[in-house]
Amino acid sequence: MISLIAADEVAEGFCREVELDREQFFLVRKDGRLYLYRNSCPHLGTPLNWEEDKFLDPDGALIQCVTHGALFRIEDGLCLAGPCHGQHLFAVPFKIIDGMVSVDPARIAEATG
Numbered sequence: 001m002i003s004l005i006a007a008d009e010v011a012e013g014f015c016r017e018v019e020l021d022r023e024q025f026f027l028v029r030k031d032g033r034l035y036l037y038r039n040s041c042p043h044l045g046t047p048l049n050w051e052e053d054k055f056l057d058p059d060g061a062l063i064q065c066v067t068h069g070a071l072f073r074i075e076d077g078l079c080l081a082g083p084c085h086g087q088h089l090f091a092v093p094f095k096i097i098d099g100m101v102s103v104d105p106a107r108i109a110e111a112t113g
């Protein structure tokens with residue numbers, strides 16, 4: 001397992017970018033739970049954000065792609081509106097080990113194709 005970041009560095013309602021093997025991912029915390037996604041929009045494969053650690057819409061309710069405004073549910077990455085409606089962000093499984101968000105490199109390889 002590879003440690004990415006301390007889980008408590010991701011505050012409620014905020015996101016944190018993490019990099020592994022030159023691929024970009026981000027964590028988001030909602031209702032106390034953490035979610036980890038690849039930072040790649042299903043529409044064009046571009047990063048979802050322009051500003052560091054900024055992935056949410058103005059209400060902080062949904063993940064928003066800055067390129068064409070697609071909106072994704074935080075809990076499962078489902079695109080609710082936009083050009084990739086019905087598609088999902090690629091979720092990466094992880095475990096919290098000794099307070100660190102930790103991933104299996106094989107699962108990262110799946111996420112990056």
Ligand code: FES
Nearest residue numbers: 041043065068070
């Ligand atoms: S690239 Fe994300 S909505 Fe088009």
